[in-house]
Amino acid sequence: MYTEYETLRIEKENRILWIYLNRPEKLNVLNMEMLNELMDAMDKAEKDKEVRCVVLIGEGERAFCAGADLKMLSELDPQGALKLSEIGHRLMKKIESLRVPVIAAINGYALGGGFELALACDFRVASENAQMGSPEVNLGIIPGWGATQRLARMIGLSRAMEILVLGERIPASKALEMGLVHKVVSPDKLKEEVKSFAERISEGPTIAQGLIKRVLNIGTQVPIDIGLELEKHAFSVVFSTEDAKEGLKAFLSKRKPEFKGR
Numbered sequence: 001m002y003t004e005y006e007t008l009r010i011e012k013e014n015r016i017l018w019i020y021l022n023r024p025e026k027l028n029v030l031n032m033e034m035l036n037e038l039m040d041a042m043d044k045a046e047k048d049k050e051v052r053c054v055v056l057i058g059e060g061e062r063a064f065c066a067g068a069d070l071k072m073l074s075e076l077d078p079q080g081a082l083k084l085s086e087i088g089h090r091l092m093k094k095i096e097s098l099r100v101p102v103i104a105a106i107n108g109y110a111l112g113g114g115f116e117l118a119l120a121c122d123f124r125v126a127s128e129n130a131q132m133g134s135p136e137v138n139l140g141i142i143p144g145w146g147a148t149q150r151l152a153r154m155i156g157l158s159r160a161m162e163i164l165v166l167g168e169r170i171p172a173s174k175a176l177e178m179g180l181v182h183k184v185v186s187p188d189k190l191k192e193e194v195k196s197f198a199e200r201i202s203e204g205p206t207i208a209q210g211l212i213k214r215v216l217n218i219g220t221q222v223p224i225d226i227g228l229e230l231e232k233h234a235f236s237v238v239f240s241t242e243d244a245k246e247g248l249k250a251f252l253s254k255r256k257p258e259f260k261g262r
Contacts (some may be wrong), residue, residue, distance in 0.1 A: 001044055006033035008041060009059060015052040015202035016195070018046050024060030028121070031114045033071040035087055042094045053093025054200040055100065055194055056121060057105040063186065064106040064130070069089075072143070081144065088113065088145035090118035092125055099210040101201050105194040106130045107147050107187065116145040119154065122213060124180065125194050127187040130172040132180065137167040153220070155179055205243035223230035 002010045009020035019041055021028035039189050044125040058064035068084075076084060095102050095117075104110075104121040109131045118124050118132070128131075134147050142148070143164065152160035155178050163170065172184045185193045200208070219227030238244050242262040250257035 001048060002041065005037045005041070007031070008037050010041065012051070012220070013195075014199075015050060016198045017051045017054045017196055019054060019056050019093060020059045021065050022059045024058070024062065026064035026069075026107060027062070028058040028068035028114070029066050029069045030117070031072055032087075032195045033198060036092055036161070039091050039094060044089070046094075046099055046230070049261065051207045052204075053098050053198040054100060055105055055198055056117065057100065057191070057194070060108055061107060063109040063114070064104065065111075065117055067112025067114050067135075071140075073139075076129050085144040088116070092116060092143045092146045092150075095120040096122075097214070100206055101209055101213065103198055105190055106172075107182065107190055112136055112143070113145050116147045116150070119147060119150040121245075123182050124196070125185065125190065125197065126172045126175060126181040127170055127185045127190045128133065128179075128184055129187050130175070130184075131169045132172075133167065133169040134141070134164050135167040136164060205241070205247060205257075205259045207241045207243060208238050211238055220257075 002012070005022070007023055008019070009022040011018040011020070019038070021034065023029060023031075023034065038228070042054075044232045045054050049124070072084075102121040102122065103123045103125060104118040106124060106126040107120055108129060109128070110130060112135060115132050115242055134143050134151075136143050141196045146161075148164065151163065154160075159178060170178070170180065172181065178185045183193065215231050215234050219230050243257075243259045246259060247257045
């Protein structure tokens, strides 16, 4: 199902799909080929019912993703920049709205477009050597793949303003304090910790998890009455699933539920 990609490496381990950004010699920077291949991989993950959690991770020890390819950016005119922004937005939205949770395993640099890629994920686990940030302003430009919107919603307007206007790097410890990442671990434990986290997620009721993602991501951006209406309908939908029946039955029988993701 998952083709041989030029810029990605795919590993499917039980119910977890590992997507490696595979340009380590270039610090896994995003070029047009990688953007297109990531979209293709996400489309396939959406359709693959065996997948119940996705992990994005950078190949090598130096970077999760150091941003967009600067050569590509240097050749843009305003029309080309608009097109590139639209392509990036589609990818980030696809990740954000994927039916299963997505974890960013951040090893080393997550800068610019790589930072925005991590922000679009549902969870972020970082190694102690991780450095994050949006240095676009230092190049005379601004973020174009969602940082101005997702970052402010995640950590508040004042902190987002500071990060984006100054363009400074954020060490993992400070990112944890800010609430940018969920956990910080030693570099040699990153994959182990992420795998354990992904396994916990993959054992859960996939449809309920997807509905929670949807209600949170949409509901927090609209008036509360609309958000509550969205929650009400999602609550009713989940009762049509096999996992809802299994979860309630298991609780009443005092046993651990065996969710099937259906």
